[in-house]
Amino acid sequence: MIKLYDYYRASSAYRVRLALNLKGLDYQSIHVDLLKGEHHGADYKAINPLGTVPYLIDGDVALNQSLAIVQYLDNQYPDTKLVYGDAATQANIWQLALLVATDIHPFGTPQVWKKYLMGILDATQDQADAWINHWLTRGLSTYETMLTRSATQSEFSCGDAISLADICLLPQLYNAHRYKIDLSPYPNLRRIEQNMLQHEAVLKSTPEAHPEAPEELEKIHA
Template identity: 40%
Template structure:
């Protein structure tokens, strides 16, 4: 039985999962949860994911939540296909740290529910919201650029010459950064790796514009 990915074409976290499932050549069906229409707040979905957030990955009886936990799960439950992490603990820590900068320090500050809270209850205008959005991406990308540019372990991809967890997290964040036209000129290494990823089928096929629910 193939896995089921509950997602939304534009969600960065769902995009991560599509890339990872493609890299590992695992079969999955997609179910779209339309975030702007509030489908994530339907009772059925809340039973799967009490936060009302996508993605959810159903693998047999298990409904898995939180994309960083799911990426680890895929590597542990399906160790025979392309590993998302290298083997040495120090290298694994490096790849996870780059992933965490995206998943903990950039993405949570720019996701839909946060922008809605800024513009609703806090009454922030559109221009200030865009400053906020780009500010956190810029801080995170500054650090990731330094970590990538200064380390001989960086190859064609974030860690060596095979794409892995850090690339899976970085590419959707670069896509997201273009929403409000962040200037990528200060990030030559990130840009180079992003282009290398876009040339891979696993990434290209996971692109938001190519999903069945794309608008």
């Protein structure tokens, strides 16, 4: 069975849970407690040298980048394609997915804001929060502008089927709610979020539905 090294609130692991559940694949989730720092330990680094989640093992295949994992799953298990359409549509899916994965997400990870900004550069919690807020707002407003320019009112980012772009967007919106970002200027993003949350496979992938999530976890996507 596919194994996923996972943490309920990690947004890149949330992306992979979405891909697995949308494709209807069975998997075993192995909990790596990021709050306790389990990902920094030698035992976990021996498995995944990057020391992050997600990490996916499927037979002889072992991968540590969420986008590479989703592309692998899409090729290996092609039912419910997440990168679909003609060359232009596929490129659009990738540009939106990469906007989230490379231009928003990395700035908000604990190894950046907590370990480096606060731990090494001595930033205060307020400065770290302002940093996270800046990159999130800049990225989400760019995403909204790009959707507005494409002038479609489709259900999801790139058409009427969920794509890799949407499975990157949804966890980032989850983070935006956590950081109390005002999403009212982004009607397209809010529409896509609501449309996604209509799907059973999506609800099954949320942090709130994760078997390791604590009872008291704030309800955002539940």
